[in-house]
Amino acid sequence: MRLTIDTETDTYEQAIAAVQAAYGLRPVVPAGWPEAAAVDPRPDPQDLSSDDIGDGWSDQVLFRMVASLMPGARAVLRRIAGVGGTASYDEVQQYFADHQADPIPPTKIGGTLTSVQAVQRRVGPAGAGRLLQRDERGRLYRIDRTLVEGLTRAFAMADARPDLLRGEPVGRVT
Template identity: 60%
Template sequence: MGLDYVSCCPLGAHQAHADAVDFRRNAFGLSPAGFRMREEIPEGDSVQLTIDTKTDSYEQAIAAVQAAYGLNPAPVASNWPTAPMVEARPGPETLSSEDLWEGWTDRLLFDTVAAVMPGARAVLRRLVEVGGTATYDDIREHFIDHPQTPIPQGKIGGVLTSVRAVRRRIGPRNRADVLQLGDRVRVYRIEPALLEGLKRAFDLADARPDLLRQEPTSS
């Protein structure tokens, strides 16, 4: 609900009305839509304050009620603690669009990291951790009994099909891949120029796991 209603019995209805209006104008500059009072208030009747919780702060509401009772709202305004600043959450829009290599940018690297399946993401992260190059056997041994993302023997290639599938729709308009495989020696390799950008992509992935693709839920 956008509006809350507070009724109170003033010490003097007309004086309270004047105090509240004066408070709005001089102390807080509230528009009439913020705190509205009935124009005609018979002596002895209550005063109705309409508080818009979407636009009026808590301390403004308290101060207006004090004004309606003929009290000085200044202590509320001066002594109310300042609300802490809320730091904005980082997002992909904060990443650079500068060309790192063959059209790859920080943003495209993050989009790739976010879009691949968790197993493929874990392999990419491992390759970044070891400097961008590792043999098939190194990757297989690392993940076969991995506590978070185990990959059975012989399944590494299948897991990494997610990277190839994502590459068809994310990435620069050329044939440059994030992950390359040497067919003869079975070595996985990431272009060195992309390593720092991938580190930044994984930093954002750690800060915003809600943006990452997850394993499909089983029915």
């Protein structure tokens, strides 16, 4: 939630009323205070299309896939989709080795991406081909073009609703 109070134009009463309204309290609105603008509802994964875009995949299924991935695998999948759906092993390794916020050592990329297949078996459409295909001979990662477009929409929803994404695993309690 973001609340902005202009200390030069808003009165103390208006500021208090804005804070109360933000927390769902029913404040007494000061006389002469304009009506608050209508709040846009939060986007929801159900807003995404459930129509098949190829091989049983839909925007909603792709979002569930993205939301279920570990953050590292999600970042790598986003990168591959972001460069058009085809990237070399070396390009992906180098990008994440030098990544400022979330570096992944080159030796760990393959292990990071094993969760993509595991998550697909759990939340992906039955009998669908692999979302992320690996060409060992050409050393390429590839995602079908129609699925790249769906992933772009799924990542946009993920950006709007990060509260729905799987986070880092919690350490074991002994």
